[in-house]
Amino acid sequence: MTAAPGPNSSRTPAPPDVMTIDDLASYLQLSKSSLYKLAQDGRLPGQKVGRHWRFRRDTIDRWLDSGNADVAGRPGRTDGDT
Numbered sequence: 001m002t003a004a005p006g007p008n009s010s011r012t013p014a015p016p017d018v019m020t021i022d023d024l025a026s027y028l029q030l031s032k033s034s035l036y037k038l039a040q041d042g043r044l045p046g047q048k049v050g051r052h053w054r055f056r057r058d059t060i061d062r063w064l065d066s067g068n069a070d071v072a073g074r075p076g077r078t079d080g081d082t
Contacts (some may be wrong), residue, residue, distance in 0.1 A: 013025045013026045015057055016057070017056065017057050017058070018054050018055070018056055018057070019054070019055045019056075019057055019060070020052070020053070020054065020055075021036065021039075021052075021053050023033055023055075024046075024055050027057070027060070028060070029051070035053075036053070039053050039055075042050065045060065045063050061069075
């Protein structure tokens with residue numbers, strides 16, 4: 001007999017703790033070209049390992065929560081903004 005799927009079986013698996021550009025593009029639903037540009041400009045927190053970018057999920061989550069996720073080229077919010 002086969003056990004019935006559990007309640008979490010239809011959910012997408014959580015992204016890894018350290019993500020590739022492909023993982024990050026899926027996680028943020030942005031194009032890889034946009035992410036490369038942001039990373040190269042220093043506007044997206046990540047590290048280059050050899051020729052490849054790596055991104056920590058917890059750092060990306062904090063970056064998003066900070067209000068400084070400047071994807072459209074506009075300055076991010078600062079604490080003084082209302």
